[in-house]
Amino acid sequence: MFTGLVEAVGTVVRLERASAGATLRVAADLGELVLGESIAVNGACLTVTAIHADGFEADVSAESLAVTTLGHLGSGGRVNLERASRLGDRMGGHLVLGHVDGVGEVAAIEPVGDARRFVVAASAPLLRFLAPKGSVTIDGVSLTINELVAPRSFWVMLVPHTLSACTLGERRVGDRVNLEADVLARYVARQLDYAGITQPPPGADDATSDASLLEALRTGGFVE
Numbered sequence: 001m002f003t004g005l006v007e008a009v010g011t012v013v014r015l016e017r018a019s020a021g022a023t024l025r026v027a028a029d030l031g032e033l034v035l036g037e038s039i040a041v042n043g044a045c046l047t048v049t050a051i052h053a054d055g056f057e058a059d060v061s062a063e064s065l066a067v068t069t070l071g072h073l074g075s076g077g078r079v080n081l082e083r084a085s086r087l088g089d090r091m092g093g094h095l096v097l098g099h100v101d102g103v104g105e106v107a108a109i110e111p112v113g114d115a116r117r118f119v120v121a122a123s124a125p126l127l128r129f130l131a132p133k134g135s136v137t138i139d140g141v142s143l144t145i146n147e148l149v150a151p152r153s154f155w156v157m158l159v160p161h162t163l164s165a166c167t168l169g170e171r172r173v174g175d176r177v178n179l180e181a182d183v184l185a186r187y188v189a190r191q192l193d194y195a196g197i198t199q200p201p202p203g204a205d206d207a208t209s210d211a212s213l214l215e216a217l218r219t220g221g222f223v224e
Helices: 062-067 160-165 183-194 206-219
Strands: 008-018 021-027 038-041 044-052 055-060 078-083 102-112 115-121 135-138 141-144 147-149 153-158 176-181
Touching (some): 008 055, 021 044, 115 160, 141 153, 176 183
Antiparallel strands (some): 038 044, 038 078, 102 115, 115 153, 135 141, 135 176
16 A cells, blocks of 8 residues: 655666566665565555665566556666555555556646646546546656546646656656556446446536436435
């Protein structure tokens, strides 16, 4: 379990392919590590398999290589790192599992004073779990969704501290990023599926979609 608050930015020493997976070695100052602990690397939860004076190694499964950007890391690349949360820690971001839902693409970056408006394109299945003012994790960074943009994008605001404390300030238009939706949204969507509540038809406006959803929730007994 993570919070989406980056603790350190590490440097990739190497990514070695082995069978269907890979071994990732990262140099970073994360304090005293423990074999078997979890570290989120660009938002993907990995298990520490070896500890070095300058960092750690972790195995990357075939599944992780398939659904994240980790397989495209090269020596010298910089990655966002966060160690697993401890019971009693402050929850500064939101509940993050380190289970990447998919890969998005940076569609636009626009300066807004000292901040940047960051527009990300995502797949339709992933957008189902996103909502204005909800939470999303981009490359392991907890952010607030400001607005959904038709047809398949959303945007967040990166303040100066975020730009300086993680790798998002280095991203360029066209770059691919790991995305994780809020875990609560996944379970709500799952329950709606069980209740037979489907998504609104393509092209439906917000008012129609909201009315249809409200009626479906009443029918399923979720609201009165």
